[in-house]
Amino acid sequence: MTTGEKLIEAAASLLDSGGESAVTLRAVGLAAGLSHNAPYKHFASRNALLAAVAAVSFEELAKAANAIRTSSRPPAQKMSEAIALFVDYSRQRPARYRLLFNNPETAAAGGELKARAMETFEEFRAIVQECQEAGVLPDAPSQALASLIFASAHGLLTMEANGQMHPEKGLSNVGASMELLLGLLSPGRTSGK
Amino acid sequence: MTTGEKLIEAAASLLDSGGESAVTLRAVGLAAGLSHNAPYKHFASRNALLAAVAAVSFEELAKAANAIRTSSRPPAQKMSEAIALFVDYSRQRPARYRLLFNNPETAAAGGELKARAMETFEEFRAIVQECQEAGVLPDAPSQALASLIFASAHGLLTMEANGQMHPEKGLSNVGASMELLLGLLSPGRTSGK
DNA sequence: CCCCTTAGGTTGACATCGTCAACTTAGCCT
DNA sequence: AGGCTAAGTTGACGATGTCAACCTAAGGGG
Numbered sequence: 001m002t003t004g005e006k007l008i009e010a011a012a013s014l015l016d017s018g019g020e021s022a023v024t025l026r027a028v029g030l031a032a033g034l035s036h037n038a039p040y041k042h043f044a045s046r047n048a049l050l051a052a053v054a055a056v057s058f059e060e061l062a063k064a065a066n067a068i069r070t071s072s073r074p075p076a077q078k079m080s081e082a083i084a085l086f087v088d089y090s091r092q093r094p095a096r097y098r099l100l101f102n103n104p105e106t107a108a109a110g111g112e113l114k115a116r117a118m119e120t121f122e123e124f125r126a127i128v129q130e131c132q133e134a135g136v137l138p139d140a141p142s143q144a145l146a147s148l149i150f151a152s153a154h155g156l157l158t159m160e161a162n163g164q165m166h167p168e169k170g171l172s173n174v175g176a177s178m179e180l181l182l183g184l185l186s187p188g189r190t191s192g193k
Numbered sequence: 194m195t196t197g198e199k200l201i202e203a204a205a206s207l208l209d210s211g212g213e214s215a216v217t218l219r220a221v222g223l224a225a226g227l228s229h230n231a232p233y234k235h236f237a238s239r240n241a242l243l244a245a246v247a248a249v250s251f252e253e254l255a256k257a258a259n260a261i262r263t264s265s266r267p268p269a270q271k272m273s274e275a276i277a278l279f280v281d282y283s284r285q286r287p288a289r290y291r292l293l294f295n296n297p298e299t300a301a302a303g304g305e306l307k308a309r310a311m312e313t314f315e316e317f318r319a320i321v322q323e324c325q326e327a328g329v330l331p332d333a334p335s336q337a338l339a340s341l342i343f344a345s346a347h348g349l350l351t352m353e354a355n356g357q358m359h360p361e362k363g364l365s366n367v368g369a370s371m372e373l374l375l376g377l378l379s380p381g382r383t384s385g386k
Numbered sequence: 387c388c389c390c391t392t393a394g395g396t397t398g399a400c401a402t403c404g405t406c407a408a409c410t411t412a413g414c415c416t
Numbered sequence: 417a418g419g420c421t422a423a424g425t426t427g428a429c430g431a432t433g434t435c436a437a438c439c440t441a442a443g444g445g446g
Contacts, residue, residue, distance in 0.1 A: 024403065024404090025405090026402085026404090034423095034424070034425090035424065035425050035426075037406095037424080037425070037426080038424060038425080040405075041422075041423050042423090045405080094297075098297075101352075102355070104291075104354055104355055118359070140377070143359075147352070148349070148370050148374055150348070151345055151347075151348030151349040152341060154351065155343070155345055155349075155351070158294070158347065158348070159294075159340070162295070162296070163300045163301070164314075177337060177340055177344070180337055181341055184377070184378055185378075196394080217433090218434090219431085227394095228396050229397090230395080230396070230397080233433095233434075233435090234394050234395065235394090239432095390446105391444090391445105392440105392441100392443095393440105393441095393442090394442105395438105395441105396440100397437090398438100401432105402432085402433090404429105404430095404431090405429085406428085406429080407428085407429105409425080409427100410425075412421100412424105413421090413422090416420105
């Protein structure tokens with residue numbers, strides 16, 4: 001493992017355990033067994049290091065999503081699993097999730113990072129398309145429908161992470177809300193009221 | 194205007210003009226014509242000041258949403274206007290929007306802040322309920338459906354702010370995506386495919 | 387009327403952080 | 417052998433959140 005990778009791993013570990021504010025260049029250098037300024041020999045700035053963490057994280061996510069898409073399970077189940085992938089990620093590594101999907105500075109880093117993000121999204125879009133072809137999701141441009149479904153999950157997860165979800169007032173946790181959405185979107189649904 | 198309010202206003206102004214990192218306690222004090230440490234006489238910490246900014250911002254939003262809800266326009270139009278309210282807010286004051294809906298530290302401030310946030314959401318929920326009664330939104334617990342619709346808009350706006358939206362690839366801007374959602378949710382829709 | 391409390395404000399200091407500059411090596415190319 | 421460069425170190429600087437000590441004016445009870 002190169003020193004650069006060691007630094008990225010140390011940063012990711014600090015991010016997961018202590019939140020973004022714990023990712024101090026000094027602490028990262030120390031955790032990698034180097035001096036307080038060593039990260040500058042590999043990354044131009046703190047943001048550049050965080051962008052690198054985001055890039056490898058997107059890569060992991062894309063890989064996991066790809067495994068789901070290329071499995072032999074029915075499309076509807078792939079969709080559930082893909083959603084669960086993001087839900088679990090948000091709950092198990094909230095700071096990392098925020099870095100990936102909720103951080104304008106990271107997003108501004110462009111280039112390779114944006115490519116990895118689009119790679120991840122493309123897997124999700126393909127699953128949506130499979131569902132459309134199987135008739136469990138309505139006809140519409142798959143890109144738009146995938147954006148919509150992903151954004152819904154993303155918005156719900158953000159609200160959950162912010163404590164703006166109120167499960168006591170009836171059904172409004174993330175999982176149930178997504179089932180509601182998919183149910184309402186289902187072409188087979190009988191027109192209500 | 195009390196000194197505390199002056200500080201909140203100064204902080205809000207700095208937030209809107211220079212992003213969250215521009216909201217420095219020193220700068221806020223200076224902007225209010227006071228010394229670098231004056232904010233501590235009114236707020237326990239930087240986060241407490243930001244929470245106060247969030248509280249008054251939620252109040253403004255709730256007021257605007259209330260004006261929409263109590264207007265005499267048809268429910269479907271109220272819904273469009275309510276969505277536009279959040280869309281415009283996100284685009285015109287992105288840093289403030291992030292503070293309100295994308296900031297776990299702010300959300301952790303609990304108490305009055307959470308009450309204001311719920312007040313705002315309640316206006317939105319009531320509009321959703323009107324739409325359901327008018328038959329333009331499907332039958333479902335209004336709380337859950339409102340969460341879902343709001344989360345969709347929120348997720349789309351977050352992606353837009355992060356540059357993770359790709360309008361070049363077909364329909365995927367926020368407005369069009371929300372229209373797609375509302376269209377697909379519409380009880381009158383003919384079952385696709 | 388005087389003293390004492392206290393809210394609001396000030397100055398100064400401290401630790402931490404991102405970042406920059408200068409110096410030192412160890413390895414590699416010629 | 418000589419020197420270039422990547423990788424690493426130390427030391428410093430300015431900005432920032434926060435704490436502590438001091439000041440001061442308003443007001444209320446004796």
